[in-house]
Structures are given as structure tokens and as C-alpha cells.
Amino acid sequence: MLKSSKILVIDTATDYVFLSLLIDGIEVGYTYQNDVRNHAVTVMPKLDELLKKAQIALKEITEVIVGIGPGSYTGVRIGVTIAKMIGYLNNVPVKTVSTLALLASSSSAAKIMARIDARRGNAFTACYSQENGIMKATISDILVNVEQFDQTHEIPDEIVIIGKPDMEKILRSKLTVFVKNIHELVPNYLQVTEAERNKGKI
Amino acid sequence: MYVMGVESSCDETSVAIVKDGKTVLANVVLSQIDIHKEYGGVVPEIASREHVKGISLVFDQSIKKAGIQYKDIDLVAVTEGPGLIGSLLVGVAAAKVVAMNYDIPIIGIHHIAGHIYANNIEHDLVFPCLALVVSGGHTELILMDKHYQFKKIGETVDDAVGEAYDKVARVLDLPYPGGPMVDKLAQQGKDLYHFPRPLFDSKDYQFSFSGLKSHVINLHHNLSQRHEVFELADFCASFQEAVTDVLVKKTKAAAKEYQVKQIIVAGGVAANKGLRGKISREITDIPVCFPSLGYCTDNAAMIAVAGFFKYKTGNKADDYTINGNSRLEL
Ligand SMILES: [Zn+2]
Numbered sequence: 001m002l003k004s005s006k007i008l009v010i011d012t013a014t015d016y017v018f019l020s021l022l023i024d025g026i027e028v029g030y031t032y033q034n035d036v037r038n039h040a041v042t043v044m045p046k047l048d049e050l051l052k053k054a055q056i057a058l059k060e061i062t063e064v065i066v067g068i069g070p071g072s073y074t075g076v077r078i079g080v081t082i083a084k085m086i087g088y089l090n091n092v093p094v095k096t097v098s099t100l101a102l103l104a105s106s107s108s109a110a111k112i113m114a115r116i117d118a119r120r121g122n123a124f125t126a127c128y129s130q131e132n133g134i135m136k137a138t139i140s141d142i143l144v145n146v147e148q149f150d151q152t153h154e155i156p157d158e159i160v161i162i163g164k165p166d167m168e169k170i171l172r173s174k175l176t177v178f179v180k181n182i183h184e185l186v187p188n189y190l191q192v193t194e195a196e197r198n199k200g201k202i
Numbered sequence: 203m204y205v206m207g208v209e210s211s212c213d214e215t216s217v218a219i220v221k222d223g224k225t226v227l228a229n230v231v232l233s234q235i236d237i238h239k240e241y242g243g244v245v246p247e248i249a250s251r252e253h254v255k256g257i258s259l260v261f262d263q264s265i266k267k268a269g270i271q272y273k274d275i276d277l278v279a280v281t282e283g284p285g286l287i288g289s290l291l292v293g294v295a296a297a298k299v300v301a302m303n304y305d306i307p308i309i310g311i312h313h314i315a316g317h318i319y320a321n322n323i324e325h326d327l328v329f330p331c332l333a334l335v336v337s338g339g340h341t342e343l344i345l346m347d348k349h350y351q352f353k354k355i356g357e358t359v360d361d362a363v364g365e366a367y368d369k370v371a372r373v374l375d376l377p378y379p380g381g382p383m384v385d386k387l388a389q390q391g392k393d394l395y396h397f398p399r400p401l402f403d404s405k406d407y408q409f410s411f412s413g414l415k416s417h418v419i420n421l422h423h424n425l426s427q428r429h430e431v432f433e434l435a436d437f438c439a440s441f442q443e444a445v446t447d448v449l450v451k452k453t454k455a456a457a458k459e460y461q462v463k464q465i466i467v468a469g470g471v472a473a474n475k476g477l478r479g480k481i482s483r484e485i486t487d488i489p490v491c492f493p494s495l496g497y498c499t500d501n502a503a504m505i506a507v508a509g510f511f512k513y514k515t516g517n518k519a520d521d522y523t524i525n526g527n528s529r530l531e532l
Contacts, residue, residue: 040291044298044522058303073247074288077254078295085299088258089272183259186251195245 006060008086009167010047011067012039012079013099013187014116018067019043019050020167029054032164039078047082059090065167065176067099070124070141070190071116080187087182094185095176098141100126105135105170106163113156121145124190127156135173143190204270205277205513206300207506210293211285211313212338213237213244215256218502219268219275223510226323228267229496229503232256239378243368250288257296264502272304277519279509282310283530284339290526298522307519311508312532313500314340315352317468319511320493320504328464328489334453336477337469338364338381341449343407343456344532350508350515352532355456356407363445364471366411370441373419374434385474388442391435395421397444399451407452414444442476450480457488465490473498 009020009030017039020030031046051058066083069076076099087094100114104126116124123146127139139153170176179185204227207218218229234252238244265272280297283290294310301308317340318333333344341358361369364381371380376387397417400410418441425432457465465488471477473495481490497504513519 040294041523041525044295044302048302048522058299073250074291077250077288077292081254081257081292081295082299084254084258085261085296086303088262089300089303183262184255185258186255189251193245193247193251195241195248199240 013071013076102165109157207502209502216502217264220506253292283527316504319508336471360412387438391439395440
């Protein structure tokens with residue numbers, strides 16, 4: 001008998017904690033919960049709950065897919081750290097996916113824009129198209145001034161700022177990226193730190 | 203009993219494995235000092251990013267060095283605070299994964315308890331014990347009647363010692379991290395300036411270093427303005443004499459009042475040669491212990507040792523809701 005695939009999905013880069021468990025491509029359980037600024041406390045107990053319900057030990061997970069941002073710096077670090085440790089400890093493949101792609105997957109529109117607030121009129125943005133249930137990126141993750149961007153770009157069918165990811169759709173797409181060296185996995189912050197920016201100016 | 207320690211409260215990512223609260227099998231420390239050097243101090247967001255970058259490799263190096271397997275570990279001890287919140291969260295998240303993956307109990311450790319227990323690696327704590335905790339974030343006198351029981355009897359009302367050292371070093375244009383440089387130069391200088399010894403005659407165990415720091419900075423400014431020739435070494439020596447006089451006097455008085463059987467010095471400033479020398483010279487009737495230099499600065503071995511004693515003294519393990527807490531009280 002073939003060993004079944006048990007994929008764990010983690011995304012903590014937004015105000016929501018998203019966890020999903022897929023066995024042989026079917027989502028058998030998930031958590032999608034708003035818990036602003038409390039991911040550090042919530043994620044592991046929720047993961048424990050999810051695994052116990054499915055009667056699967058963390059060690060039995062055969063692959064991890066992690067949302068690597070962009071989004072909340074502190075939030076995304078928690079999910080990426082967890083994915084990195086699971087991948088390292090159990091020597092299982094880890095794939096990354098844009099948090100914006102996860103968001104966009106919740107929509108069934110043909111032309112989707114996903115957005116995560118980045119304060120001061122800015123937003124992390126990406127655009128996708130989908131046909132026959134296959135999602136493709138048309139504009140990859142960027143940090144934009146919302147007003148400027150909207151004036152110069154075509155208006156999509158739907159703008160998504162919140163929504164439970166459709167993992168089966170993500171699995172069908174080519175939006176995940178295999179991490180070659182687990183020790184090199186880091187979030188996609190899309191921005192250097194303020195300190196580095198200021199240093200550049202001097 | 204094998205305890206895995208995890209420490210990420212500031213700018214060092216560290217994982218250690220310690221047997222029975224004593225024998226260090228591995229203590230891997232990934233320091234970010236060269237990165238923060240350019241900014242003249244630790245930049246919290248950069249520190250957090252570096253922790254994520256290095257975390258799994260530090261675990262891997264540590265377990266390989268120790269020559270044991272994850273399933274052999276009996277307890278995971280992780281620094282839960284105080285410290286930089288973004289940094290703390292990385293270590294805490296990683297430690298929780300190890301605990302869950304191998305079904306090992308996890309226990310949160312106060313960073314200062316770790317510094318104190320660094321002394322237990324090369325010595326044995328004898329009670330009642332007085333700990334002088336001196337670092338970039340702390341200046342405290344802590345009394346321990348038995349294992350894992352801490353009673354704060356005095357602390358700084360403003361700057362921590364290490365903080366004052368770093369600020370003085372910055373004014374004197376010494377390379378970061380400035381504290382050890384001030385100490386080094388002080389060895390070559392003389393106490394020419396007789397700076398004030400803050401709270402020297404107060405009857406309590408409170409400390410204050412902000413005024414002294416300002417005094418040093420002002421004098422340096424004035425001398426420079428008047429183009430007077432002065433030796434940096436004398437500045438450093440004068441500053442260091444003032445600081446260590448206060449630290450030693452209060453430690454000595456507290457040791458006497460509480461009739462302790464042992465004095466331990468803990469934290470990054472415990473590496474300071476001036477302090478080590480003076481305390482050993484002036485306190486001769488009670489044994490004084492220091493951790494060796496590698497265990498003075500932040501490391502996970504000390505967290506593992508503290509974890510061992512916290513667990514052994516009957517404290518319950520935490521669950522997966524354990525969180526980072528930047529203002530945790532001892
Ligand atoms: Zn410390």
C-alpha cells in the first residue's frame with residue numbers, strides 16, 4: 001500500500017491563524033480563526049487539536065506548506081518558525097506559498113486582487129487570474145500605495161482582504177515553491193527594516 | 203536527566219543540552235553582534251529576523267554536538283521573558299515544536315533565573331545565597347533561601363549597569379559593544395576624576411546609574427570643548443571605579459545583613475574584570491562565585507540549568523499556550 005500524503009498548512013501572517021490538514025489531497029480539517037496579535041499563544045494548541053481530531057501525530061506529517069507573507073512581521077515569523085522546525089526535525093519537504101495567494105484562493109472570481117494592509121495608505125498586493133479552477137499569478141507580491149496603484153491598474157472582479165484559503169485549489173496551482181535547504185527558510189517581508197532604510201539614507 | 207535549553211531574548215540565538223543541571227553537553231550560541239554593530243545597538247526587528255534565519259541550524263548543531271537524540275531529551279526549557287518580544291517569540295515557537303513533536307514537557311524560564319543558574323555549572327549553589335545580577339538590562343540583588351526561590355532585595359531605579367557602560371562608551375566613541383572596551387581601557391587608567399558614587403550611603407539596596415552616566419558625559423563634553431588633553435583610559439577607570447564601588451559596597455552589606463553563605467555574580471557585566479577583581483579583593487569572608495566568561499553572556503546552557511532546577515523543585519510544566527513576555531517578573 002502506498003503511504004498516504006499528510007499535508008499540514010500553516011499561515012499566521014494575517015490577523016487570522018490558518019491551519020489545514022490534507023490527507024491525499026482532501027482537506028480533512030482546518031482552523032481559520034481571527035485572533036489579532038495572539039498567534040504566539042493560539043497556533044500550537046490549535047495545531048494540537050487539529051492533529052488529535054484526525055488522530056495524526058505531528059511526526060506523521062509528510063509535507064508542510066507555509067504562508068511566508070507578506071503580512072505581519074511578528075505573525076509570519078511564528079508560522080515560518082514552526083514550519084521550519086517541523087521540516088527540520090522530521091526531515092520532510094516544506095513548500096512556501098504567498099499569504100496573498102492563500103487569501104486569493106478563497107475567491108471564485110476570474111480576476112482577483114488580494115490585499116493585506118501595510119498601514120499609511122499602503123498595502124501588500126498581488127493579482128491572480130483563474131480559469132477552470134487553476135489559479136495563476138498575474139502580478140506577484142508587491143508593496144503599493146493603494147490610491148496610486150488603483151489609479152493605474154485595471155480593477156479586478158474581486159478584491160479579497162479576508163477569506164478562508166481553498167487549499168485544494170492551491171495544490172492544483174503552481175503557486176507553491178519547494179524549499180531546497182530548510183535552514184535557509186525565511187519569511188517574505190517584502191520590506192527591509194526601518195533601521196536598514198534609514199542607514200541607506202545617511 | 204537531559205534538558206534542552208532555548209534562548210533568544212535579545213541578539214543571541216542559542217540552544218544547549220545539559221545533563222542533570224550541571225554537565226553541558228552542547229551550548230551553541232549564534233551571535234548577531236556583527237550585524238548590530240553597524241547600528242550602535244541591537245535593532246529589535248533585525249534581531250527577530252536573524253533569529254528566524256538561524257534557529258533550526260542552531261538546534262541541529264546543538265543536538266549533533268551533544269551526541270544524543272531528540273527522543274532522549276526529558277525537558278525543554280525556554281526563555282519566556284523578559285527581553286525583546288519579537289526575539290522571544292521565535293525561540294518559544296521553536297521550543298514548542300520540539301516539545302510537541304517528541305511529546306516532551308516544556309517549561310518557561312525567566313532570563314535572570316538563567317543568568318543566576320549559570321553559576322551552577324561550575325559551582326554548586328549554597329543557601330542562603332545572594333546573587334548580584336548585572337547586565338545590559340538588569341542591576342539587581344536577589345536573595346535565594348533555596349533552589350528556585352528568588353527574593354528581590356534591591357534593584358536599579360533607572361539605568362542598568364550595562365546600559366550605563368554602553369552609553370558612556372558611545373560618548374567616548376569606543377567601538378560597539380562598548381562595555382567590554384570600557385573595562386579594558388579602565389585597566390590601563392587611573393581614577394583621576396572621582397565621579398560621584400550614586401546612592402552610596404543610602405541604607406537600602408537600590409542602585410542608580412543614570413546620574414553618574416550624565417556626569418561622565420558632561421565632563422567629557424566640557425574637557426573636549428576646552429580642548430584639554432585627557433586620557434580615555436582615565437575616564438574609563440574613573441567611571442568603572444565609581445560603578446564597582448557602589449556594587450561591591452551594597453553586595454557586601456546585603457550579604458552581611460542576610461548572613462548568606464555564598465555570593466554569586468551573574469549577567470553580562472559579571473565578565474567585567476574590574477568588578478571581578480574588586481569583589482574578590484573586598485569580600486574575603488564569604489565565597490564569591492562567577493560563571494566563566496562564556497556563561498556570563500546570554501546562552502542557552504544557563505536556561506537549561508534553570509529549567510532543571512525549576513522542574514526538580516516541583517514547578518509544573520507549561521502547556522502549548524506558553525508565550526513570550528517582554529516584561530516578565532522573576
Ligand atoms: Zn542576559
